[in-house]
Amino acid sequence: MSLETAVAAQERLYGVCDYYDAESLLTAGERRVLGRLRVFLDEQARPLLAEYWERGDFPDQLAQPLIDLDLMEPVELTGAPGAEQTPARGIYQGFRIFELARTDASLATFYTAQAGLFRTAIRVGASAEQQAEWMPKVIDFSLKGVFSLTEPESGSDIAGGLSTSARREKDGEGDTWILDGAKRWIGGAASADVLAVFARDEADGQVKAFLVEREAAGVALEKIHGKTALRMMQNADITLTGVRVPESMRLHNVNSFRDVAAMLRAMRSDVAWIATGIAAGAFEAALRYVKERQQFGRPLGSFQLVQEKLARMLGNVTSALSLVVRLTEQQAKGIYRDQDSALAKMQTSLLMRETVALAREVVGGNGITLETDVARFHADAEAVYSYEGTHEINALIIGRALTGESAFTR
Missing domain, CATH: 2.40.110.10 (Butyryl-CoA Dehydrogenase, subunit A, domain 2)
Incomplete structure (x- = not known):
């Protein structure tokens, strides 16, 4: 499938899972880059996911093609490296994570280990001289x-x-x-x-x-x-x-550790985007299933209780996407607060956890097999729920900001 075919097949990249059209905040160029990623994920990655997930191995054959897509600072968005180069926008970077995570959490984690975690360590922790030497190598993956x-x-x-x-x-x-x-x-x-x-x-x-x-x-x-x-x-x-x-x-x-905390403050927004993408992927997989599955002589999606669960899932995805988009807009203005990223990580993880459980419910017994994709999202969500700050830790960060009192043990 060509990129042109993929885009022509749908009016928007994200369709129903982006119910309030947050994608409209992207430029045409950003959508083209994400469209190329979509084609790669659908054609090369998706067919391998169930097999490699069950084996517990990473499909290494995907790593270099993913790197070659030039997603971190795409030249067509930022210009050639040099004095006139403009960094890729935060909203594009967020949707890049979302696109990866709605396909597979491990792929999103693999990419953000470099583009988010390691890059942030260099961006925040390195001196100007160190950044000048290392950052170009981080961006092109020659220093992993x-x-x-x-x-x-x-x-x-x-x-x-x-x-x-x-x-x-x-x-x-x-x-x-x-x-x-x-x-x-x-x-x-x-x-x-x-x-x-x-x-x-x-x-x-x-x-x-x-x-x-x-x-x-x-x-x-x-x-x-x-x-x-x-x-x-x-x-x-x-x-x-x-x-x-x-x-x-x-x-x-x-x-x-104050300097480390500055890194964590910036990186939690990435994990919130991953949680949102997982919720979207689980919702889309469940929606596909109930449209195709017949029960009692009718499409499974025609039953009231199934539709109620679909509506709740869509509400969760829409709420989470609205939250991470707004957080990203604030960070683009230079506003970085511990409680903001903590709230996004905490709430999107809660919404993700409920969404993958609802997806598992509507798919029934087939929801515990890898064939429908739902089981993979359901299991992977548990890791994302805990990493980059557990629910309780993020809640205490928010509570401290609200009350002015720290409830952390000493």
Whole structure:
């Protein structure tokens, strides 16, 4: 299917799942880029998803074609690299995540590991000189990285519980840092060139960040097996034993957890877009099914109780999409507040969780098979519900902003 055929087949890219036409905020050029992504996902990715999800493997043959689509900073939207280049708009970046997630959560997580997590680590944490060297390589994927913050014993309490240590010492080559510790749930680590590792400086107790080569001496990775969500995404346990990192590979603008929090504040909006995309994908899969499935001599979609559930699903998707679009508009104005991104992550995750459950209900017994796509969305939603801030943590961030009182334990 050509892009022209795909666009001609529908008046809008997102149709019924974008009931209030948030897509109208996109430019024609942005829609063309997203249309190319749609064709790739439908023709190359979708046929592989059920098989690889069940196997618990990532379809590596999709990685380079996805990179080659030039989605992060498309030249046709931003201009050729140089002084006149204009960054891709936030609303385009949000819909890029939405398009990936409405197809598959692991694909969205894979891409945003680079375009969101790692890129944000460089954008917020690196000095101007480091950004000038690294950012072009991040954008074209010639430097692939992952965000390595979570630890085996610290997730929600990472601010105070982070135990990976960094010790600075002088040697014949200048300043060197020695890292010891462990990280967990690091998605895409096995295929990364570098790991953005966060560690606590033994000298001042503050959190610092380092780009660690994946194949450096003392770095050990082990794939996490037995997952029931995001089965295609390859998550790893990482052990760091006496890993030596030069001062030049420390992110110079990360000098406390406050700097890490600035990254999280920016990245939670990406996860809210993923949650919204998953809800949309589950809704669309359920809608396709009930239009085709016959029960009691009638289309399943003709029954009142089914239609009520479809209406609730559409309401959830529309609410979530409205929320992330407005958050993205605020961030485009430079307004970044912890409570804003926390509210979006919390609420879109709740709406996603209800939507995938309703989709599973209307598809019935076939909703637990991979054939209808619903089971994949239903399972993957559980991972997204928890990562980048659990419901409870985000609720406390919002509550603190509302009351002026912190309810976090000390």
